[in-house]
Amino acid sequence: MTDVDTALWQSDLELIADSARQAGRVALGYFNQSPEVWWKNEGRSPVSAADFAANQKLESLLRTARPDYGWLSEETDDDAERLSRETLFIIDPIDGTRAFLAGLDLWCVSVAVVRHGRPVAGVLYAPALDELYEAVAGGVALKNGRPITVSTASVDRPGRFAIAEDVLATFPERLKHRIERVKYVPSLAYRIAMVADGRIEGTFIKHNSHDWDLAAADLILERAGGQLVDLHGGAPLYNRARVSHDELCAAAAPRLADLLNGIGERRGS
Missing domain, CATH: 3.30.540.10 (Fructose-1,6-Bisphosphatase, subunit A, domain 1)
Known part of the structure; x- marks a missing residue:
């Protein structure tokens, strides 16, 4: 640049x-x-x-x-x-x-x-x-x-996550024990901002979010030291013909790796 x-x-x-x-x-x-x-x-x-x-x-x-x-x-x-x-x-x-x-x-x-x-x-x-x-x-x-920066809390301690109860129920037990669900946050963009400023450690985003829910929050999280990625670890792209997205995760890097590994176990079960 x-x-x-x-x-x-x-x-x-x-x-x-x-x-x-x-x-x-x-x-x-x-x-x-x-x-x-x-x-x-x-x-x-x-x-x-x-x-x-x-x-x-x-x-x-x-x-x-x-x-x-x-x-x-x-x-x-x-x-x-x-x-x-x-x-x-x-x-x-x-x-x-x-x-x-x-x-x-x-x-x-x-x-x-x-x-x-x-x-x-x-x-x-x-x-x-x-x-x-x-x-x-x-x-x-x-x-x-x-x-602002993302949380630096150790992955060995339970982290605060904005995640739907039905999604959490599908995770392996070892991962469930390290996740503390927070009260529902109705604005997806604001939820990602909460990850960016360290109030929560991460969030899981169900399929069918849209470019307008994500684009600004994505950059704010990135510059705060976190990442918003799909379940393969790739960053979302915007301004495509299709403006909706599949499942996504947002967190600091160590938490994100742990979350994606757990989701991989879920998907492979």
């Missing part, structure tokens, strides 16, 4: 951080105000007036500032034209809509800049908590301006 690239991604980071804050303030205006709700994906996923308003704010700010970038957002009809762009924005205006509608604080605005399939700038802003996570390629991960 050249100095020119670094300067560009830093400029993009400043842009998306400011835009995420503005979109977050828009969404916060609907919080606990019973916004109108619709259902998508055959009635499985809620979307609210707040999601659309925050998305509109982001689209107005970002596409005006970077008209040559592609666009992928959970709340914008997908356009295959994005596949021809080397660089694009990947957006989730409210990650954790169910939590938002339930009056819970654990939701965030997720904004990433992706270049050739991998994030180069990423921001998560949790307005109800006033928390801003940010990272740029080659830089350090920050939370409200301070560096």
